[in-house]
Amino acid sequence: MACSGSSQKRIPPLYLFFELQFTLLQSEYLFMAQPFKRIEHAFINGQWINSKNSLEVLNPATGECLGKIPDLSSLDITQAIDAAEQAFHLWASTTPLARANILLRWETLILENKEALAQLLSMEGGKPIAEARAEIDYGVSFIRWFAEEARRINGEVIPSEAPDKCAMVLKQPIGVVGAITPWNFPHAMITRKCAPALAAGCTLVLKPSELTPFSALALAQLALEAGLPKGVLNIVTGTAEPIGKVLCEDTRVKKISFTGSTQVGKWLMAQSASTLKRLSLELGGNAPLIIFEDAHLDNAVEETLRAKFRNNGQTCVCPNRIFVHQSILPIFTEKLLTRIKTLLVGNPLEENTQLGPLINEKAVEKVERLVQDAIAQGAHCLAGGKRHALNGNYFEPTLLTHAHPSMRICQEEIFGPVATLISFTADEKVLTSANSTPAGLAAYLFTENPARIWHMTENLEYGMVATNTGMVSSVAMPFGGVKFSGFGREGSSHGIEEYLYLKSFSWKIKSY
Ligand code: ADP
Secondary structure (H helix, E strand, O other), X not given: OOEOOOOOOOOOOHHXXXXXXXXXXXXXXXXXXXXXXXXXXEEEOOEEEOOOOEEEEEOOOXXXXXXXXXXXXXXXXXXXXXXXXXXXXXXXXXXXXXXXHHHHHHHHHHHHOHHXXXXXXXXXXXXXXXXXXXXXHHHHHHHHHHHHHHOOOOOEEEOOOOOOEEEEEXXXXXXXXXXXXXXXXXXXXXXXXXXXXXXXXXXXXEEXXXXXXXXXXXXXXXXXXXXXXXOOEEEOOOOXXXXXXXXXXXXXXEEEEEEOOHHHHHHHHHHOHHHOOEEEEEOOOOEEEEEOOOOOHHHHHHHHHHHHHHHHHOOOOOEEEEEEEHHHHHHHHHHHHHHHOOOOEXXXXXXXXXXXXXXXXHHHHHHHHHHHHHHHOOOEEEEOOOEOOXXXXXXXXXXXXXXXXXXXXXXXXXXXXXXXXXXXXXXXXXXXXXXXXXXXXXXXXXXXXXXXXXXXXXXXXXXXXXXXXXXXXXXXXXXXXXXXXXXXXXXXXXXXXXXXXXXXXXXXXXXX
């Protein structure tokens, strides 16, 4: 049941603020109330695989066991790599059009099953259903984009240094890819890696988060139906550490693409050293959001709300530190507080719900600990600050003021529904504070001053900077960070390069 401390009137869900198209009418959903079936097997070489050990998958909203997944052995992972290696030669030699057509059939099947997939995603990830639908749309946008890119993997013809030679560059698929994905986007992080890899001609062994494996397995089922040959996409399930080790240490795996925490990214990089893997690491953030005194206030409030509370604050681009110019701090705080109080917390499967549970008890404990520490250090709590009356993994939407960059809550990724306001007065000081973190993923600015926008954008040490909007991600833009937020880019025309290598081709053409 949805509940909140304030009115029960219908509030637009956070997804309505997204730049994504909401394509189906709500009435259409009424005919498709069942979630996609939970597949309790791994997927290797086109076969559904069991194992004697298994892991339980829990619904974060209810604690109910949704099902079990195989806890695969190292031998199973090696067999998945065997399958991907064998399939690679065939898949890489297909035409880009053939690969694009399979990707487009996959997209169609996903959209035909959109509601069922969204419900499954919502149940395993605790994401409000409206946001789950938006994630499916976001996820398929990568499939369409890279299906189109498959046909534009153009090489180069280079004016030769020698009169009797041609000089060219071929772009070729790098081979088997090991992909490891997180729980906070159980659908879109899979497609954002698989679509460019498959379009390039690579094959994959993908390990989804053990907390949200069913969305990945549903995607594999639909890929099979779309005609993806056996062995091209393998989904391995189970305990993370041994799976990561096998993927990193097998020389046949040419690349690791990982989205997750900085700590695990460092381990994977160290483990990959002996096999000299190519790596893409999309790691944690500590996003600053800076509101200057000339910002359009209502826009800043709405965009801060959607950036901060999307997915209950559980995204790596969520603003972690909200810097507000001292002169507008009282009015900004009042407006944000009013909006936070309207947020509806509840069952993620209910249409009106805007905030569901956090992913698990560990996440709740972390948020609770950071909030309590901030309050002990002098922060003021104007809303929330504690576990929600719904219990379980629910936490109240929270507003903290009088925060300071030295507090742990400003130094660690909160990954929860806590807006933390810090006052500032001078541009250069806030720039220095914003950059004073090892992370460098996303940053946000709110100002109407073009010179300031340019100066800040150039000098913020972040992979992505958004101005006057809380949405930093789109399929057309390269997504990724600098510093401890990792390297490599996903999405955009650059995303496919992560799965290609350049081959220089010199050709003597005159008589010998
Ligand atoms: P988060 O803290 O957001 O859960 P993690 O980095 O722990 O981020 O998890 C992201 C992904 O990395 C998940 O699929 C998880 O199972 C996997 N993972 C976690 N630890 C390891 C490890 N030691 N080796 C390989 N993968 C891991």
